[in-house]
Amino acid sequence: MKTLMRTAVAAALLATATAACTSSAGGSDPAGPDAGQRxxxxxxxxxxxxxxxxxxxxxxxxxxxxxxxxxxxxxxxxxxxxxxxxxxxxxxxxxxxxxxxxxxxxxxxxxxxxxxxxxxxxxxxxxxxxxxxxxxxxxxxxxxxxxxxxxxxxxxxxxxxxxxxxxxxxxxxxxxxxxxxxxxxxxxxxxxxxxxxxxxxxxxxxxxxxxxxxxxxxxxxxxxxxxxxxxxxxxxxxxxxxxxxxxxxxxxxxxxxxxxxxxxxxxxxxxxxxxxxxxxxxxxxxxxxxxxxxxxxxxxxxxxxxxxxxxxxxxxxxxxxxxxxxxxxxxxxxxxxxxxxxxxxxxxxxAVEPSPGEPTPAVTKAKAPPEETEVHRFDVTRPGAPVYAASGKVPGRLLNQYSLSEHDGHLRVATTTGEDGRGQSVSGVHVLRASDLTKTGEVGGLGKGERIYSVRFIGPVGYVVTFKQVDPLYTLDLRDPAAPKVTGELKITGYSAYLHPAGEGRLIGIGQEASEKGRTLGTQVSLFDVGDPANPRRLSQLFQKDSGSEAEWDPHAFLYWPKTGLAVVPLSTYGEGRYEAGALALRIDTSAVTRLGMITHPETRQGDTAYRPGIQRTLVIGDGLWTLSDAGVQVNDATSLAEQAWIPFGR
Structure with a gap:
């Protein structure tokens, strides 16, 4: 186990490092409940x-x-x-x-x-x-x-x-x-x-x-x-x-x-x-x-x-x-x-003689580095500088931070291997002990020939979406860190690039619909029933042809307000010489995704060009729905979507 600390006597440093790796002040032990027994x-x-x-x-x-x-x-x-x-x-x-x-x-x-x-x-x-x-x-x-x-x-x-x-x-x-x-x-x-x-x-x-x-x-x-x-x-x-x-x-x-x-x-x-x-x-x-x-x-x-x-x-x-x-x-x-x-x-x-005492380097064919992801953990349970705790490696490449999840003393890591052209791509989930980042278990074989498009871990359950032509949504049972397993699979066209929990047994997916050959067609919002891990189902889908959403790659752009089921997705539509930007307001309940309407900001001018600014973020404050663009902030009624105020930024 490795650690970093302020300059002090070695004995005190060792005690600090040990405490950091085996206990945590004011929080659950990252090493797990049985850490004191090993x-x-x-x-x-x-x-x-x-x-x-x-x-x-x-x-x-x-x-x-x-x-x-x-x-x-x-x-x-x-x-x-x-x-x-x-x-x-x-x-x-x-x-x-x-x-x-x-x-x-x-x-x-x-x-x-x-x-x-x-x-x-x-x-x-x-x-x-x-x-x-x-x-x-x-x-x-x-x-x-x-x-x-x-x-x-x-x-x-x-x-x-x-x-x-x-x-x-x-x-x-x-x-x-x-x-x-x-x-x-x-x-x-x-x-x-x-x-x-x-x-x-x-x-x-x-x-x-x-x-x-x-x-x-x-x-x-x-x-x-x-x-x-x-x-x-x-x-x-x-x-x-x-x-x-x-x-x-x-x-x-x-x-x-x-x-x-x-x-x-x-x-x-x-x-x-x-x-x-x-x-x-x-x-x-x-x-x-x-x-x-x-x-x-x-x-x-x-x-x-x-x-x-x-x-x-x-x-x-x-x-x-x-x-x-x-x-x-x-x-x-x-x-x-x-x-x-x-x-x-x-x-x-x-080509150059070595310096005295320096060995002559062997001249060999350069090799590609291994396709693996390095992970480093710092303990942040105490005020001040964090403590370096451990490093580990897993094969393959991460999609983003949602490919990582710490739960009950373990870190789950979802990666895709073979993505650099060395062999057929395949994905899996690796489980590491958080205390020292050594491997506890793994499950592989997900989406052969495909790569990961989204991941979401919710407690002891994991969801992984891979895509090439169809979108397998895999459900994973991670209760036993030593023996994670796939429990279910749903194959549909298109993919979800972001997954969001929506209450007991429900999952929202934001992504792209696609043809059977894998050609993307436009933004889709899906509601999944994942209550039965062996039989995930899509209950509802809303599809907007020839469109894209920032929420597909930046979940900060997605709003979900559980109290009313309101969801807002920034949306840009294009095609046949047109381009429109706004925010799509939805109602998502336990069984359906319903379109409420589009929110747009006033046209603004840049030189001689008029354009409608794209909406970047949405907030709920009281009964108001606040949307942000680079031109200003607009307030709409959160229920009727009626415009209430426009707050321009000016230049």
Whole structure:
């Protein structure tokens, strides 16, 4: 078992690590109820200092560098969508506050970044580099805060706790200064929403933003960085073996600073300080490449930016998918897509003589990396920095964070193998013990020749949709982690790209209808009866020809309000020279999906062009249905859909 902790005496660290892996304060034990009856191997793998860290990273990175650096010209890193869904808030949070929906997230109690947040009294949204606050009672924009230079556009999301908002800027202009920053820059801005919104501070980490989760008022931010190493230029006609040789030499001379990411913190006055993740706060799994470093930052929105800054910890690993519970934060790394194997003649001599004491590398044919997903778990049951707990691997590729689910001391992981062209694709579910991420059981053989299009785990039951020409919906019995099994299968045309629980024995699917040959035809919303795991049935289907919905790939866009059965799906229809955008309102009860009507926003102009803005999100607040586009917010009656107010954003 592996862990990372602050610098302290070794005995205290070992006790902390053991406690983190075998118990949890204020929550269920991720290791399971019988964890105390079995030995748990605890092994510290935090680097003991910068010298040990540098030696390990140099050697591992040198083994994984190629002729074109870290990830060659024939490697494309694929990323999964990570923004996903929870249940609606069915009760008012305080006296006098109307009932309201919340962000549709994966796990209840674990909030996810999104474009808009509400507490029932106000709506807070961010777009085009501007934060806006809308008063629910007056239905007016009461405050705006420009976060970027006027000449730039920065995609962003929000997390809100009380009167504090954290704006997650994922590229665009620099904040708090009048300059233009390079695209792809990551920055997190802490804003006080009480009264006139004002910036309390900003964090600019080195590396790319991966994702974030918030439990209570504590936000865990995951970033990913690669070592900053200047590789030498080889002659244009240099063979790949020579290029690799030169790059390895550069890696073995790189300083520790090439791997250690810095964090730039700006306080409310504009004063800037820079910090580096300490070597002793960086860990590594047993097997790692040295070509990527994950950093987990922690910010308690209630306390703001303290002297600890973001209290960062690091892990020598890669990651592109984040999944969180109240006890654990998981970061998973999908395998890279790998092109044709580069041919290197086995009798080719090294182009550059090795340095004294350096072994002569064998010149062999490059091999594609294994098609497997790495999973890393951090314990987040205590305040402050999380504790690195374990790493594991499963074969295949994840679809998104819904492919992961922690339940009763185990992590369930759904993957597809053979998707990179090596053999026939097939999917399965792997069950790992959460305490050390060792395999407990698995079930495979799902959708041969197909790939996973959606996954949903609900307690001890799992649902997996695969697709190529028809859509098998598989039901899984996961009560015995050592012997998961398929209990039922439903074959229908098309597929569900997102699955949402809809009460006892019911499941909603959002996806595409398709012909028998697999050609997609338009958005479909399905209601499934999964009460009998051996006999899943589709009870009702609503089909909109020549259309698509953002909810198919981003469940934050889907609204389901269990109290009335109201569901809203953003919808774009196209064909024969037409394009229409809006939101489709539905009623979903225990037996049918019924169309209520379309909500559209007023046409707006961009230069000489008039267009109808696409609706991105929907909220329920009291008896109002609030829809958001980049042009403004519209309020409709949640029952009759009659328009009540239009709140333009302006430019």
């Amino acid at each position: 030995p748990v191997a605890v092994r510290l793998v935090a680097y003991r200092g910068c010298d040990e860290m540098l030696t390990g990273l140099r050697e591992h990175a040198a083994e994984n560098v190629g002729p074109w650096g870290f990830g060659g010209h024939n490697v494309l890193q694929m990323r999964s969508d990570t923004a996903m869904a929870t249940e609606s808030d069915a009760a008012a949070k305080s006296t006098g506050t109307p009932e309201h929906s919340t962000t549709n997230t994966h796990e209840a109690g674990v909030d996810e970044p999104d474009l808009v947040k509400t507490d029932g009294r106000r709506v807070v949204t961010v777009g085009g580099g501007t934060l806006r606050v809308i008063d629910v009672a007056t239905r007016k924009v009461t405050a705006t805060l420009k976060l970027t230079d006027e000449q730039t556009y920065a995609p962003a999301d929000l997390l809100v706790s009380g009167d504090r908002a954290l704006v997650l800027m994922r590229g665009g202009g620099d904040m708090m200064v009048k300059s233009i920053a390079p695209m792809g820059e990551t920055k997190y801005v802490l804003v006080d929403l009480a009264g006139t919104p004002r910036v309390l501070g900003a964090v600019k980490p080195q590396g790319a933003h991966v994702d974030a989760r918030m439990v209570g008022s504590t936000v865990r931010l995951v970033t990913r960085s690669r070592p900053e190493i200047a590789f030498p230029e080889a002659r244009p006609d240099a063979p790949e073996a020579e290029r690799t040789k030169l790059n390895r030499a550069a890696v073995r001379k790189a300083p520790v600073e090439a791997w250690l990411p810095t964090v730039e913190i700006t306080d409310a006055s504009g004063a800037v300080s820079k910090r580096t993740v300490p070597c002793e706060r960086v860990s590594h799994p047993a097997d790692y490449t040295g070509t990527s470093l994950l950093t987990v930052h922690s910010i308690d929105l209630a306390q703001g930016l303290t002297e600890a800054g973001t209290d960062p910890i690091g892990l020598a690993a890669d990651g592109d998918t984040v999944y969180g519970t109240g006890q654990s934060l998981y970061v998973a790394s999908n395998p890279r897509w790998w092109g044709p194997e580069p041919v290197v003649l086995e009798d080719q001599a090294p």
